[in-house]
Amino acid sequence: MNNIIFNHRSIRKYKEDSIPVNVLNEILHAGTRASTTGNMQVYSMIVTTGKDIKEKLWAAHFKQNMVLQAPVIITFCADFNRFNKWCQQRKASPGYDNFLSFVTASTDALLVAQNVALVAESNGLGICYLGTTIYMAKDIIEILDLPKFVVPVTTLVVGYPEENPGLTDRLPLEAVIHKEKYTDYSPSDIDKFYFEKENLELTKKLLEENKKETLAQIFTENRYTKKDNIAFSKSLLTVLSSQGFMHND
Amino acid sequence: MNNIIFNHRSIRKYKEDSIPVNVLNEILHAGTRASTTGNMQVYSMIVTTGKDIKEKLWAAHFKQNMVLQAPVIITFCADFNRFNKWCQQRKASPGYDNFLSFVTASTDALLVAQNVALVAESNGLGICYLGTTIYMAKDIIEILDLPKFVVPVTTLVVGYPEENPGLTDRLPLEAVIHKEKYTDYSPSDIDKFYFEKENLELTKKLLEENKKETLAQIFTENRYTKKDNIAFSKSLLTVLSSQGFMHND
Numbered sequence: 001m002n003n004i005i006f007n008h009r010s011i012r013k014y015k016e017d018s019i020p021v022n023v024l025n026e027i028l029h030a031g032t033r034a035s036t037t038g039n040m041q042v043y044s045m046i047v048t049t050g051k052d053i054k055e056k057l058w059a060a061h062f063k064q065n066m067v068l069q070a071p072v073i074i075t076f077c078a079d080f081n082r083f084n085k086w087c088q089q090r091k092a093s094p095g096y097d098n099f100l101s102f103v104t105a106s107t108d109a110l111l112v113a114q115n116v117a118l119v120a121e122s123n124g125l126g127i128c129y130l131g132t133t134i135y136m137a138k139d140i141i142e143i144l145d146l147p148k149f150v151v152p153v154t155t156l157v158v159g160y161p162e163e164n165p166g167l168t169d170r171l172p173l174e175a176v177i178h179k180e181k182y183t184d185y186s187p188s189d190i191d192k193f194y195f196e197k198e199n200l201e202l203t204k205k206l207l208e209e210n211k212k213e214t215l216a217q218i219f220t221e222n223r224y225t226k227k228d229n230i231a232f233s234k235s236l237l238t239v240l241s242s243q244g245f246m247h248n249d
Numbered sequence: 250m251n252n253i254i255f256n257h258r259s260i261r262k263y264k265e266d267s268i269p270v271n272v273l274n275e276i277l278h279a280g281t282r283a284s285t286t287g288n289m290q291v292y293s294m295i296v297t298t299g300k301d302i303k304e305k306l307w308a309a310h311f312k313q314n315m316v317l318q319a320p321v322i323i324t325f326c327a328d329f330n331r332f333n334k335w336c337q338q339r340k341a342s343p344g345y346d347n348f349l350s351f352v353t354a355s356t357d358a359l360l361v362a363q364n365v366a367l368v369a370e371s372n373g374l375g376i377c378y379l380g381t382t383i384y385m386a387k388d389i390i391e392i393l394d395l396p397k398f399v400v401p402v403t404t405l406v407v408g409y410p411e412e413n414p415g416l417t418d419r420l421p422l423e424a425v426i427h428k429e430k431y432t433d434y435s436p437s438d439i440d441k442f443y444f445e446k447e448n449l450e451l452t453k454k455l456l457e458e459n460k461k462e463t464l465a466q467i468f469t470e471n472r473y474t475k476k477d478n479i480a481f482s483k484s485l486l487t488v489l490s491s492q493g494f495m496h497n498d
Contacts, residue, residue, distance in 0.1 A: 002371055005279045005364050028426055030254045032419045034363065037380045038472055041420050046427045053429055077431075082424070083468075086439050092465035095475020100482040103383055106352075107359060107403060111378075114283065114363035115254050122251055129360075131286045134352055145430045154356060170281050171290050175331070177277055178295045180302055181394045182326075190335050216341035219332075223287055226344020233349040233497040248482040 004122045009167060011126025014069040014159035018049075023123050024072065027158070030119035031112040042101075043109035044079040045116070046144050046152075047072060053143060060139040061132040061155070070159035075133065075140065076113045078105030080149040080245075096149070102245040106153045113154050126161035129154055135232040137239045148244040169197055253371045258416060260375025263318040263408035267298075272372050273321065276407070279368035280361040291350075292358035293328040294365070295393050295401075296321060302392060309388040310381040310404070319408035324382065324389065325362045327354030329398040329494075345398070351494035355402045362403050375410035378403055384481045386488045397493040418446055 024047070031045060048054055049072055057075075058067040067073060080096045087094040117127045133140060133155045140152045175193035185193070197203065203215050210218050220226070240246050273296070280294060297303055298321055306324075307316040316322060329345045336343040366376045382389060382404045389401045424442035434442070443464075446452065452464050461467050469475070489495050 002275075002279065002368055005282050005368060008282050008284070010284055025422070026251075029422055030251065032422060032425060033254050033257050035257070035259055035366070035378045038468070039417055039419075040468070040473070041425060044425055044427055044431070046429075046431060048429050050429050082434055082439070082442075085434050085436075086443055087465040087469055089436055089439050090463035090465035092463060092469040093475070094469055095473070095478050098478050098482040099486055100383065100478045103355075103485065104380070106355075107380075107383075110356060110359040111363045114360045115367075117284075118364075118367070119251055119254060129284045131353065131356075134349065134356075143430075144427075145433075147431065147433050150431065168288055170288075173274070173278055173281060176281060176290060176293055178293055178393075180295075180297050180299050181392075182293070182295060182396065182399065184394075184396050185331055185334050187334075187338060190331070190338050193331075194335055214339035214341060216336040216339035219287070219289070220336055220341040220343055224289075224344070226342070229344050229347050229349045230497060233347040236352065237348055237497065248479060248486065 004118055007167070008121060009165050010128040011161045011163060012066050012128055013162040014066060014071070014126065014157070015162045016069070016071070017160045018071045019125065019158065027116050027119045027123065031116040034111040034115045036108040036111070037104045040083055041108065042078065042080050042083050042105040043112050044077045044082070044150065045112070046075040046077065048075065056143045057140070060136040060143060061130050064130070064132070066128060066157050067130070070157035072158045074116060074156045074158060075144060075152050076109040076154050076156070077146060078102055078109050078151045078153050080105050081147050084149055097244050097247040099240070099245060099248055102151065102240055106151070109153045113156060117156055120156070120158050124160065125158055127156050127158050129156060134236055138235055141239065141243070151239060151243050151245070169200055171197065253367055256416070257370060258414050259377040260410045260412060261315050261377055262411040263315060263320070263375065263406070264411045265320070266409045267320045268374065268407065276365050276368045276372065280365040283360040283364045285357040285360070286353045289332055290357065291327065291329050291332050291354040292361050293326045293331070293399065294361070295324040295326065297324065305392045306389070309385040309392060310379050313379070313381070315377060315406050316379070319406035321407045323365060323405045323407060324393060324401050325358040325403050325405070326395060327351055327358050327400045327402050329354050330396050333398055346493050346496040348489070348494060348497055351400065351489055355400070358402045362405060366405055369405070369407050373409070374407055376405050376407050378405060383485055387484055390488065390492070400488060400492050400494070418449055420446065
């Protein structure tokens with residue numbers, strides 16, 4: 001297991017080969033073994049392999065080619081719908097139409113997703129998470145017919161790798177760890193922790209290509225802009241309301 | 250790896266033995282290899298081992314004994330503070346003070362947590378997630394000195410197991426999987442999928458102890474009540490505001 005975790009790379013180019021049914025079942029089954037809140041298991045996995053729905057998902061996920069290439073797309077959803085229906089059929093009144101319940105269900109779905117990712121990789125498959133899932137939740141809800149109390153929170157594309165990239169850089173361990181309590185970062189801590197990242201060949205290439213002075217500007221001005229973040233925040237909050245998770249009074 | 254995932258049990262009783270430094274470093278390092286959004290790594294891990302802070306965390310986590318027993322408590326936080334400081338030091342204007350950015354950072358933190366949990370288990374350690382983290386975020390922020398743009402989203406207690414429980418029941422795989430699109434549950438689906446859980450000896454014992462007619466009532470009336478969920482929803486939304494994540498206009 002440890003070598004799977006320490007060798008993880010996101011894969012963005014896939015072979016056409018489909019995933020054998022027994023392998024797919026094993027990786028989905030691995031998801032079900034993750035811890036969930038009170039063992040409520042308030043998540044669902046939507047496994048999409050057909051061309052028509054994949055094309056719609058591809059359009060929603062900013063037309064990233066890997067969504068069409070990879071044989072299997074798994075959309076992980078916060079799902080209180082099944083649990084609520086069970087309660088209602090059992091003379092119990094569910095009180096899970098609020099923000100806390102969305103966060104609870106979202107947590108379940110994400111821990112499940114990481115189990116699925118790791119067991120996929122242990123079977124020689126490649127994976128990539130799609131952050132676009134929460135930006136485009138409204139479209140994905142329509143494409144996948146998600147009912148009330150179901151919200152997509154992440155997506156994995158899964159398939160046999162057609163590329164073999166190196167490990168991605170990470171901040172040093174001491175940058176993300178705090179001992180006992182949080183110790184806030186001084187300006188020199190920030191300089192030290194980002195030094196390696198800022199001096200990669202890849203970073204220098206990006207700065208030239210994007211004609212920017214700093215790598216941080218590529219994040220704030222190109223990749224993850226305030227304008228986009230505000231638009232996606234609004235649409236995600238609207239989705240939480242329309243899916244029934246904002247009755248907080 | 251797969252046998253670690255398929256044998257996962259939450260451990261709630263721990264030996265006093267401390268965790269060797271090299272083992273602790275390996276499990277924390279495993280966290281850093283998880284996928285994060287755009288490789289921004291917007292999370293932090295607070296590693297608490299000292300008696301004084303553990304006692305305060307124990308009080309916040311509903312006085313669950315395992316928080317005092319286990320040698321290491323790791324609080325996983327959505328953290329845009331470090332990234333924002335980097336942007337500001339690099340002539341870039343961060344636009345990460347909104348709800349989407351909280352969800353992004355929270356997703357990073359949860360995938361990291363599951364890597365940490367699995368590599369802990371592969372080293373013979375036991376773990377348990379504390380769902381109380383999001384209920385009691387306000388208290389935990391004070392105890393751990395979390396600055397703006399940092400919110401705790403889950404906690405792992407980690408230590409050598411003093412118990413060896415059996416696997417916990419799960420819904421059948423077909424209950425949590427949907428093929429191509431979401432297929433909503435009919436009343437007979439619900440009956441079928443919850444049949445095994447409702448007929449466990451454990452369930453029968455719980456019904457007797459709690460004097461309830463159905464297992465669902467134990468969830469809605471005892472464990473996860475509407476009243477608590479609404480109170481925790483309000484307090485979590487207040488925390489998101491006070492930590493700086495609700496500038497959505």
